[in-house]
Amino acid sequence: QVRLVESGGGPVQAGGSLRLSCAASGLTFSSYHMGWFRQTPGKEREFVVVPTWSGANTDYTNAVKGRFTIARDNAKNTVYLQMNSLKLEDTAVYYCAADLSLRNLRSGAARLWGQGTQVTVSS
Numbered sequence: 001q002v003r004l005v006e007s008g009g010g011p012v013q014a015g016g017s018l019r020l021s022c023a024a025s026g027l028t029f030s031s032y033h034m035g036w037f038r039q040t041p042g043k044e045r046e047f048v049v050v051p052t053w054s055g056a057n058t059d060y061t062n063a064v065k066g067r068f069t070i071a072r073d074n075a076k077n078t079v080y081l082q083m084n085s086l087k088l089e090d091t092a093v094y095y096c097a098a099d100l101s102l103r104n105l106r107s108g109a110a111r112l113w114g115q116g117t118q119v120t121v122s123s
Helices: 102-106
Strands: 003-007 010-013 018-025 033-039 046-051 058-060 068-073 078-083 092-099 117-122
Touching: 003 092, 018 033, 018 092, 018 117, 033 068, 033 078, 033 102, 046 068, 046 102, 078 092, 092 102
Parallel strands: 010 117
Antiparallel strands: 003 018, 018 078, 033 046, 033 092, 046 058, 068 078, 092 117
């Protein structure tokens, strides 16, 4: 069974840090493009970080540039999102996504999604 399972969310004070993890199973992890998205109530899901079209680098949404960093460990079938200097507006449910197609991932139409992990930033 193919699964993506996020963890690491929770409450945090503004200015603090969290590291989210997304563990994949049932797939050839190294073949998949991975990204992170987030969603707040009443808003559409938005991308946080996805690979560039070349696949060699990453695109971060402007709101998190310089604060968030994606990393993947193919040996552990896991992708991480290090979130520093958290702000109130970072409060959201964070989802990891995977697809063999970079186009699908970048468009938000990835085939595989985790269940999400809640991040709540308070003042």
